[in-house]
Amino acid sequence: MALWSGRFTEGADAFTQQFGASLPVDEKLYAQDIAGSVAHGQMLAAQGVISAEDASAIVEGLVAIKADIEGGTLVFDVQQSEDVHMAIESELTTRIGDAGARLHTGRSRNDQVVTDTRLYAKQRASDLMDANLALRAALLETAEKHFDMILPGYTHLQHAQPVLLSHHLLAYVWMLTRDFERLAAARAAADANPLGSAALAGTTYPLDRFATTTALGFARPIPNSLDAVSDRDFLLDLMYACSVSSLHLSRLAEELILWSTSEFGFITMADSYATGSSIMPQKKNPDFAELIRGKTGRVVGDLVALMMTLKSLPLAYNKDLQEDKEGAMDAADTLEDCYRCAAGMVATMTVHPEAMMAQAQKGYLAATDVADYLAKKGMPFRQAHEVVGHLVLLCDKRGCDLEDLALDDFKAESDLCEADIADCLNLQAIVEARTTYGGTAPVAVRQQLEEAQRAYAADQIRL
Structure with a gap:
């Protein structure tokens, strides 16, 4: 009964x-x-x-x-x-x-249920923060291990300028650092006690809501009983944090998938993070990276589903709110699994620096530095941009790269070109020249890596 x-x-x-x-x-x-x-x-x-x-x-x-x-x-x-x-x-x-x-x-299932859900959300946010730190640790370790490796940086998936692999990996560390902040904010949002609000109006019993707040480890009681039983913003916060982090993992997974192809050959996935084909014996497929990419839609879908459930609900409790937990649990579980899988892939993948360097030597990655060379000698940058465009066109016709051109080829476009232009064609020199804060020069990346490690250590303490 x-x-x-x-x-x-x-x-x-x-x-x-x-x-x-x-x-x-x-x-x-x-x-x-x-x-x-x-x-x-x-x-x-x-x-x-x-x-x-x-x-x-x-x-x-x-x-x-x-x-x-x-x-x-x-x-x-x-x-x-x-x-x-x-x-x-x-x-x-x-x-x-x-x-x-x-x-x-003095209690209703309305305040009872949301109390349980808030306690659960707090714990799962903490679990996800821990998993987030594990992935950041794997990326930081890999960045340190392969600190000086050069690969082409891309825009529009086209060769753009050379960067350090460590610089590239740290971009994901900073994404995950922001994700940690969102998860911490979601945990703080859940850290409020609705118990004692009863069905919607409070109760006539002399309940001590501050006592249960302390006993359950909440930071504060919720001041409005109507809001206490009907609020699910804290779940939206958690699921939004999960969704954004899933998007970041999807971007990382996509790059690992591309890098593991024969066309790139930048990395080889460990056998434990790849599968084969039932018909093609030679295949080694990055299935788990693909699953991370695919599960992003599931997590975002969980968020959208709850948003639509909450839309237009009148105060206070409605049975619709029973639909709040399944998606939140799924989003948290899915993201935690994806964190764990991504950390394993990054920690165990084999990096091929020779393949990265070979690709960095294609696609005229020195073009911007040649334009900067001319601009520093007094030529307006827009004019320098056009001059280098002509040089690239010449290379296209000859089937060569900028570094293969003779000094006379450069002088034919501008008398400002001297023998020292060769310094603008060396990939290592190009990378080392970008010393601005946040740049890809080793000195700048070393500073960035240390900053990321300090942020990681601080987040460990916060957890």
């Missing part, structure tokens, strides 16, 4: 019971539900609402139930309970009698 059945003369239809049940999803919240109930029961006793004996029986019963769930000896049935909250309360009442039935005094 449902805990709300007093007003009804008939039981729920078997289909609607199944349709309305959330137990298959929210049973993951059993630990949070028990923690919330322990705090609520102890607070009721402290306030004189229930006896100390009842509170003691409630706590002992809940501790035993948690042990049985984790030991696999207690399994809930959706035909008996529509959600984990009712399932635990029913089991508690069966075990300890009337004391269990008093637990719900």
